[in-house]
Amino acid sequence: MKVQEDNAPFDDINVTPMLDLAYVLLVIFIIMTTASVQGVKVNLPKASNAPSLAKPQTKAITIAEGGQIYLDAYPVSIEELRTRLGQLKAANPELPVVVKGDTVVQYGKVMEVLELLGQLDITQLGLVTQRLVK
Structure with a gap:
């Protein structure tokens, strides 16, 4: 059995803690980038600089380019949307x-979609637009 001296240099570096840190940072990066995705991206029409009317429990209905x-x-059919x-x-009710x-x-x-909202007697309605850039 060989005994190592106290002043002897180490032959290798333990990289396990460095890899653990890299994996934790990778997981944090993945979570943060996927958490920032909000809804479906559409090209909104332009409108005046009116204040935002969104309320905390507002439901968003998006109609994408393909209809x-x-x-x-979450993708839905018109009947699923009605339900x-x-x-x-x-x-x-509000x-x-x-x-x-x-x-x-x-x-x-x-x-x-607007006709469906009228049939369901949903009166708290807003149309989303982009602000005009001057």
């Missing part, structure tokens, strides 16, 4: 809703 409808970033909004309206339509989406698709 696909999303409720809070889910009906349930939310029953729980909160349900606020905002509609985000892409600039190239067909006007009829936006009107179909």
Whole structure:
């Protein structure tokens, strides 16, 4: 059995703690980048510099470029939208809703969603636009 002297230099460096730190930083980076994704990205039309009307429990209905409808970033059909909004309206009679339509989406698709909101008697309604840059 060989005994090592107290002043003898180490032959190798233990990199395990450094790898543990790198993995923790990688996990934190992944969590932070995926947490910043909010909803579906659409190209909004321009409007005046009006103040934001969004309320805390506001539901967002997004109509993407291809005509696909999303409720809070989850794709839904028009019937699923009717069902889910009906349930939310029953729980909160003053349900606020905002509609985000892409600039190239067909006007009829936006009107179909607005008609559905009218049928469900949702009166707290807003249309989302981009602010004009002057």
